Amino acid sequence: MATGPIAKPSSEKVAIKNQAPDFRTRLDLAKSATVVFPLSNEVADLLAKFSGGCLKEVPGDDSEALLVSLKQLLWNSPKLWECPVRGMVVKCNEKIVAKVITGNRDYTEQTSMQFLAQKAPDIPAPRAHGLIKFEPFRVIFMSYIPGTTLTHAWPEMSHEEKLSIKQQLEKIFCRLRSLRQPEGKLLGGVHGEGVKEMRVDECGLFKGITTSVEFSNLQFSARHHGSNSYVKLLRSLLDHENLQAGSVFTHGDVRTDNIMVKKDPGTTDGYIVTGVIDWEDSGFYPPYYECTTLTRTQSLVDEDDWYLYLPRVISPSEFPIRWLVDRLWGIHVRTT
Numbered sequence: 001m002a003t004g005p006i007a008k009p010s011s012e013k014v015a016i017k018n019q020a021p022d023f024r025t026r027l028d029l030a031k032s033a034t035v036v037f038p039l040s041n042e043v044a045d046l047l048a049k050f051s052g053g054c055l056k057e058v059p060g061d062d063s064e065a066l067l068v069s070l071k072q073l074l075w076n077s078p079k080l081w082e083c084p085v086r087g088m089v090v091k092c093n094e095k096i097v098a099k100v101i102t103g104n105r106d107y108t109e110q111t112s113m114q115f116l117a118q119k120a121p122d123i124p125a126p127r128a129h130g131l132i133k134f135e136p137f138r139v140i141f142m143s144y145i146p147g148t149t150l151t152h153a154w155p156e157m158s159h160e161e162k163l164s165i166k167q168q169l170e171k172i173f174c175r176l177r178s179l180r181q182p183e184g185k186l187l188g189g190v191h192g193e194g195v196k197e198m199r200v201d202e203c204g205l206f207k208g209i210t211t212s213v214e215f216s217n218l219q220f221s222a223r224h225h226g227s228n229s230y231v232k233l234l235r236s237l238l239d240h241e242n243l244q245a246g247s248v249f250t251h252g253d254v255r256t257d258n259i260m261v262k263k264d265p266g267t268t269d270g271y272i273v274t275g276v277i278d279w280e281d282s283g284f285y286p287p288y289y290e291c292t293t294l295t296r297t298q299s300l301v302d303e304d305d306w307y308l309y310l311p312r313v314i315s316p317s318e319f320p321i322r323w324l325v326d327r328l329w330g331i332h333v334r335t336t
Contacts, residue, residue, distance in 0.1 A: 039130035145275035147262035179249035252281030288319040292326040
């Protein structure tokens, strides 16, 4: 019997060769760690376990000890999600997760979670447990939301189960959108972080925008090489809108990857929504904005009936003109 190494099929060799490295190998880039938003006692205790007794009672007093213990915690926690170029989420224990994201100047997710905990604690969003600037990254600690993503569960759901999810999400987003502010208040992050529009700048924060008109002007400022007359024609369709004044609190990235569900223990085949995660793009935006962003990832050719069960309050049917113009504008930006 041969005892040498087993030859791997060529396709498997290619897969191994092309596999992206663990994001944690990039943690060596971090040379400092500073607490920006206070850490909860639970997170402080987690970090203390990896400090070798060097971390002081108040995390942040000793940057070097914090740096070492943070890296150890991240390396010793199982990954829940990873994007090799952008970041990862690890499960520190049964109650706390840590989200590591490239860039350390945008604290929107942290401040939005704090805002929701104060203004709408009934919305099933993670609770903030502190933020560390971890050059060139940021680490946001938050409560763990149990369950699986709706992406994973959706294909196996019956029509009745999908309707139930729709109804549950309707209540959640109605409550979210009940958080309003009048025209003239800063749009975007609740602590003045600014608005985001990925078509203009994938990583940019635009400050000082206070009206729906100003935000619309920003959206149409995206770089393109098509005709100006076509753009004017698109924008003229918006003259017939009957928009509500002011802005509503918006998630900004509603998709099945960001909705957590689990089997309902009270039934044999039902599901309950356990949480809505990933609040990086949240804040106060014009009422139409949510319905336009949630379909930007929809394929024109791949079947996905999730988009046929969208909660009414954030469905394109609520803002059909704006949605259609946004769709045409998106195609124009990508193809010119």
